[in-house]
Amino acid sequence: MKKPSSKIREEIIQLQAQLKLAETREAERIGRVALKAGLGEIEIDEGELQAEFEEIAGRFRAKGGAATGKRDGGAVEEPTASATKVAAGAAADDAGEV
Known part of the structure; x- marks a missing residue:
């Protein structure tokens, strides 16, 4: 039996509420890492920071890393200190915007 459109809208x-909560949790997690790395003290253009984050994400994807939802889901090579600092700073900036 097909669902009525009102049920689908509900x-x-x-789902939108669940998505917002998930994004908030992710932003807070990344923001905490960024602050621990000292990125809260670094001033960097947001566009440049976004580009660095995309580069970092690409490196992890290239290694076959996938989101597992587990903290220690698999062995991942440690990123360089500068990459960690850049990634953490972007997260700190975005964490407050969610």
């Missing part, structure tokens, strides 16, 4: 609203 489900969409619930």
Whole structure:
């Protein structure tokens, strides 16, 4: 039996709320890492920081890393100190915008 459109709309609203909560948790997690790395004290253009984050994400994807939802889900090579600092700073900036 097909769902009525009103039921589908309700489900969409619930999913949007879940998405917002998940994004907030992710932003807070990344922001905490950024602050621990000392990026809260570094001034950098947001566009440049975004580009650095995309580069870091690409390196992890190239290694076959996938989101597992686990903290120690697999062995991942440690990023360089400068990459960690750049990544953490962007997260700190975005964490407050969620």
